[in-house]
Amino acid sequence: MIIDSVKGSVKFKVVYHGIALAGKTTNIEQLAKSDGLDILTFDTKQERTLVFDFITRKKVVDDFQLSFSIYTIPGQDIYKDIRKMVMRGADAVVFVVDSSEKKLKENVEFLEVLADDLRLYGKTLESTPIVIQYNKRDLPDAVPMDVLTSEVYIPNKPYAEAIALRGEGVQETFNLVEEELVKKFKQMVG
């Protein structure tokens, strides 16, 4: 969080985390589309997110101009150095879960990856604003929500269901992150 009290502006960094192909890029594509923006994608011919995707959103709260820089990580392990770089200075995380039965184990294991990435910057799962998004709810092999919320979860964190491909649940997820950050901001400014 970067506060400029002279300009009355606050900058937050939000990172979409989660396994490869969970739908992180699709989420920010949908957010960008509803804002009429283009996303900045750094990639190669084979992969949509070799480095990261990036957009910015703005909101005014108590005369402060809040801006949210939104990034996605590459999920593949070979890009872990890039992932760790993207996680630097993250104020909040959306953990995107692929609902496919075949990805259940990988999603669960990736919670540890997130915990490690936060630890690297002196943060914890508990202390970080995190929203869990159960994406790809349209898949025929989607794991039932009651199973997912008891197997891929972080205690006391809000969650949302989504079909990012159709834009469903995307804004709702972002609203939850925004709420968490605005709460934090209001605590800070009193």
Ligand SMILES: Nc1nc2c(ncn2[C@@H]2O[C@H](COP(=O)(O)OP(=O)(O)O)[C@@H](O)[C@H]2O)c(=O)[nH]1
């Ligand atoms: N069926 C389905 N496919 C999705 C959904 N969201 C994303 N996808 C697809 O999953 C693949 C990976 O998405 P992408 O956003 O690139 O994943 P990332 O690696 O997490 O950034 C793409 O083919 C998307 O079209 C969804 O809600 N349902």
Ligand SMILES: [Mg+2]
């Ligand atoms: Mg991506």
